[in-house]
Amino acid sequence: MxxxxxxxxxxxxxxxxxxxxxxxxxxxxxxxxxxxxxxxxxxxxxxxxxxxxxxxxxxxxxxxxxxxxxxxxxxxxxxxxxxxxxxxxxxxxxxxxxxxxxxxxxxxxxxxxxxxxxxxxxxxxxxxxxxxxxxxxxxxxxxxxxxxxxxxxxxxxxxxGRTNSGCYFCFFQKSYEWVRLLEVHPDLFDEAQKYEKFSDIPGKSFLWNQEMSLAELRKPNNVQAIKNRFFARQATMKKNRKNKRLIEIFTDYEFDENEPQACLICQL
Ligand code: SF4
CATH class of the missing domain: 3.40.50.620 (HUPs)
Structure with missing residues (x-):
């Protein structure tokens, strides 16, 4: 052995x-x-x-x-x-x-x-x-x-409101988590934003969040729209659930476990 x-x-x-x-x-x-x-x-x-x-x-x-x-x-x-x-x-x-x-x-x-x-x-x-x-x-x-x-x-x-470990700029973050990063750690949001690059050449723009650039996302109207969407989804999930699960008792949030996730070594 x-x-x-x-x-x-x-x-x-x-x-x-x-x-x-x-x-x-x-x-x-x-x-x-x-x-x-x-x-x-x-x-x-x-x-x-x-x-x-x-x-x-x-x-x-x-x-x-x-x-x-x-x-x-x-x-x-x-x-x-x-x-x-x-x-x-x-x-x-x-x-x-x-x-x-x-x-x-x-x-x-x-x-x-x-x-x-x-x-x-x-x-x-x-x-x-x-x-x-x-x-x-x-x-x-x-x-x-x-x-x-x-x-x-x-x-x-x-x-x-962030549910996964890993880098502050992890591309697996959802838009709402980016909003919360902006609110809780504005310095880290700024750092993440500095990495984004724009180019007219196809395939040469590099963004973290596929929905929109961080420069766009931080605009107050987008922040509000992302929050509204998040809370509307939370309300629907809460309504559709018969029993309160332990996670809701601990955090008061609803979590969707079927969302895309990063690698095991980053986020388990
Ligand atoms: S996949 Fe892992 S290493 Fe890559 S940005 Fe996300 S947390 Fe960091």
């Missing part, structure tokens, strides 16, 4: 955090890591230090030394997008694989029993990937309960 290292990669999101709490006493030799793109939300760092205190173990921060801005130049200004996730490969997966090395490793992923998601995960031959939540039938409500019972709770960015 090979000797395995046990590694759990935290994203700063609810599922990988719940998994870390769930596995803490089951695998005491677990190594915890966080792949830091250098463009994460400040709340993510705050949350991870809370998690670290609870685990009683250091979370090793991994990063690609070159960083996002270097790779953006290499990609000739092409911002990453759902169909071209160079950011995930270079800033999340590569540092993780470097840390994993070539000895046998079991990698723990927080994919829940009630979801069927795919995404970039490492295919290194020495890496055996396991899904304890899937194996143990842990679903969305169970994850919320694990977080609540531990006292850790949901990541703090949930308080202002």
């Amino acid at each position: 090979p000797e395995y290292r046990h590694i759990l990669s935290l994203s700063g999101g609810k599922d990988s955090t719940a998994l870390a709490l769930y596995m803490r006493d089951k695998v005491p030799e677990m190594e915890y890591v966080f792949c830091d793109t250098g463009k994460e939300l400040p709340e993510t760092y705050e949350y991870l230090s809370r998690v670290e205190a609870f685990l009683g173990k250091k979370i090793t921060v991994l990063n690609d030394r070159a960083g996002f801005d270097h790779w953006l130049k290499v990609f000739d200004g092409y911002l990453p997008a759902p169909n071209m996730r160079w950011c995930t490969k270079l800033l999340k997966l590569k540092p993780f694989e470097y840390f994993v090395g070539d000895t046998p490793v079991i990698s723990y992923i927080g994919l829940r029993a009630d979801e069927d998601r795919t995404g970039l995960i490492s295919g290194k031959p020495n890496l055996k990937t396991v899904f304890p939540f899937k194996e143990d039938g842990i679903n969305y409500e169970n994850v919320l309960r694990i977080l609540e019972d531990s006292g850790i709770g949901l990541p703090p960015y949930w308080n202002w």
Whole structure:
């Protein structure tokens, strides 16, 4: 039998955090890591230090030394997008694989029993990937309960309407989340906006949000329209739901779990 290292990669999101709490006493030799793109939300760092205190173990921060801005130049200004996730490969997966090395490793992923998601995960031959939540039938409500019972709770960015961890400019954000970023972290919104480029040459304009540029989105009439649309949808979802779910009790928001999502390493 090979000797395995046990590694759990935290994203700063609810599922990988719940998994870390769930596995803490089951695998005491677990190594915890966080792949830091250098463009994460400040709340993510705050949350991870809370998690670290609870685990009683250091979370090793991994990063690609070159960083996002270097790779953006290499990609000739092409911002990453759902169909071209160079950011995930270079800033999340590569540092993780470097840390994993070539000895046998079991990698723990927080994919829940009630979801069927795919995404970039490492295919290194020495890496055996396991899904304890899937194996143990842990679903969305169970994850919320694990977080609540531990006292850790949901990541703090949930308080202002963002539901996924990852970079502040992540292109998986919905328009309403961009609006909230503008309101809560105007400096980060400005930074994100600086990355957008416009060109008359087809295929040479690079925007984060496919609906409209951030320069457009921040205009008061667009902010209001996006909010109105969001709250109208919330009202419909609330009306159509028979029972209040745990997530609504904790956050007072309705969440659609079928929306497009980023890779497992970024957002679980
Ligand atoms: S969070 Fe989004 S922008 Fe950041 S690395 Fe992941 S997919 Fe890319």
